[in-house]
Amino acid sequence: MEGETELPKGAHPSFARVIQQKQRVKANLSKIKHKIGVYSAKGGVGKTTIAINLAYALSRKGFRVGLLDADIDCPNVTMFLGIEDRMDPHAPLKPPTKDGVKVASTAMLTDELKKPIIWRGPMVTKMLSDFFEYTDWGELDYLIVDSSPGTSDTPLTIMQLLDTDGFIIVTTPQKIAGVNSMRSGIMAKRLGSNILGVVENMSDGKPSRSTNEAAETLGVSVLGCVKADARFNSSSDSGIVPVLEYPDIEKEFTLIIERFL
């Protein structure tokens, strides 16, 4: 069913509903040239960090960029960026702009930041598909989608509903991260999505053996390494985007985007 947008004759109602929703998402996002997911099944490897800095590196290059925080359970993008704006929950959702990048997150729809979002899969899927269907991004060159970890509802919904150019898989030098990044890439491929490449985060500057193995297994290259650097931690606490603040970090991310542009 993945990739299909035509409604087969006599389709079962639930099948038809998914196809129709996919068509509505496609129509709503038709003014976006490229949609890129940032994903790993493993938590804490730096998906959000990489997604944010890639978005701003693209924006620095002069592209019109949007950033969707698709981590419905733990929407951290607004905190990383120091955004306090709220969005009117009525469609169409209007994402606020921070330093030239349009940003949308469920955190902008909730009043209490500390309140956990405890939802079962169908609610997560509904919220995410509403974001795809009703957010008014206007014309964009790139939409970067920050996924939650795991291999269930969030990444599954992104892969099934969004016509992405592909996914950037984030890993760290450790074997366990490499294995999980392989798992992540294989899932995306099985669902018909492309893999644009692997980024090694918290790196010493050279891809580890497990990172190289993961990239090789997925048939892609390592797009780049982002060094382990305490400035990422201090920046995320103060709402600073490292790419906008530190030229050496901007260079790391510029090298990565130049490999998939």
Ligand SMILES: Nc1ncnc2c1ncn2[C@@H]1O[C@H](COP(=O)(O)OP(=O)(O)O)[C@@H](O)[C@H]1O
């Ligand atoms: N290259 C890095 N060097 C140091 N700390 C990092 C780096 N990348 C991310 N971090 C920190 O690691 C933590 C997890 O990063 P995050 O982007 O939230 O991961 P994920 O989205 O995969 O869960 C955050 O505190 C972040 O500031």
Ligand SMILES: [Mg+2]
């Ligand atoms: Mg995250």
